[in-house]
């Protein structure tokens with residue numbers, strides 16, 4: 001029996017019903033609820049309210065079927081979690097001009113249909129071959145929660161699962177995800193709503209991402225990422241760093257300074273180059289002065 005009542009953003013799990021249930025069992029019990037959520041999709045804070053089961057599209061353009069544009073072992077993530085099998089689902093609810101995987105991330109029709117059995121066997125092979133974790137990312141995987149839950153239900157309960165997200169999900173999405181992922185990696189991209197709106201076409205960004213950060217910090221192991229953008233040290237990185245130092249001083253922070261002017265960066269004059277060595281050094285210096293725990 002599903003452990004959720006569907007019909008509003010206030011989907012609340014019956015935690016008693018889930019007590020002592022293995023992770024795969026919890027995920028399986030939520031699949032029907034996650035599919036029902038697509039009838040009136042509010043999985044992310046755009047709150048489109050469209051019926052994706054009937055083929056209506058919201059701002060992300062995703063229908064009910066998830067596709068995969070990459071499933072490969074990677075070693076470029078956080079050391080403790082790598083090698084990781086990174087499973088990237090197509091489509092995203094944000095429109096970051098500088099997206100490094102722009103075409104696949106923006107287009108939910110990119111890649112091939114998500115085949116749960118095939119992905120689960122790939123994951124089991126990767127784990128047997130030495131992978132330390134399975135990372136589910138996008139695009140933005142929150143768009144595809146029914147498929148995500150099917151996949152988690154098919155993965156070994158003892159595997160370390162990592163959820164990599166833009167932190168733009170709603171409470172409804174978080175409730176469906178609660179207790180399934182060991183580590184949440186959240187990209188905290190912008191330090192203010194104006195930059196978020198101009199560079200990623202999203203409103204009310206700060207409040208939403210902070211709500212997700214606070215929740216993830218309380219409910220899982222959290223890693224926060226920030227990609228320093230050229231010309232955005234003062235308006236984006238400093239406010240992000242200062243909020244993290246004040247609200248979650250012990251969180252691990254992956255500060256990235258290797259900005260590359262990919263995809264539609266050319267639309268914004270300041271994003272047409274890379275981050276200068278001086279700005280990269282200043283970003284790190286500022287983090288250290290605040291006592292942030294930087295990780296590779």
Ligand code: SF4
Nearest residue numbers: 041044047048058060
């Ligand atoms: S996932 Fe977000 S952008 Fe996509 S339809 Fe649902 S609410 Fe809209």
